[in-house]
Amino acid sequence: MVFEALECATCGGVDIHRHGQSATSKKRYICLNTNCMRKTLILDYTYQGYRPEEEQIAEMAINGSGIRDTGRVLKISPNTVIKELKKRGRH
Structure with missing residues (x-):
C-alpha cells in the first residue's frame, strides 16, 4: 500500500x-x-479547462493579457477564460 x-x-x-x-x-x-x-x-x-486556474486568469487580465493570449498560455479555451472573467465580475 x-x-x-x-x-x-x-x-x-x-x-x-x-x-x-x-x-x-x-x-x-x-x-x-x-x-x-x-x-x-x-x-x-x-480537460484542461477544469483545472483550478481562476486566480491565474484574473491575474493575467489585470496585467493586460488578452483573452486569446490567456487561453493560449494556460492551454484552455478562450470561452473558458471569458466565463471565468464573467464569474469574477459578479462577485
Missing part, C-alpha cells in the same frame, strides 16, 4: 480522503476542511 501525501489546491488543507471516482474513472477526493470553498477535487484533469 502506497501512502500519497495530498493537499487541497484551494485551501491547502491536508485533511483529504478518497471520495469515489468520476464518470471518466478518475480518482475523486474530498476536502474535509469546513472553511474550504471546493469540497471535491480531482488530481489529474483530462
Whole structure:
C-alpha cells in the first residue's frame, strides 16, 4: 500500500480522503476542511479547462493579457477564460 501525501489546491488543507471516482474513472477526493470553498477535487484533469486556474486568469487580465493570449498560455479555451472573467465580475 502506497501512502500519497495530498493537499487541497484551494485551501491547502491536508485533511483529504478518497471520495469515489468520476464518470471518466478518475480518482475523486474530498476536502474535509469546513472553511474550504471546493469540497471535491480531482488530481489529474483530462480537460484542461477544469483545472483550478481562476486566480491565474484574473491575474493575467489585470496585467493586460488578452483573452486569446490567456487561453493560449494556460492551454484552455478562450470561452473558458471569458466565463471565468464573467464569474469574477459578479462577485
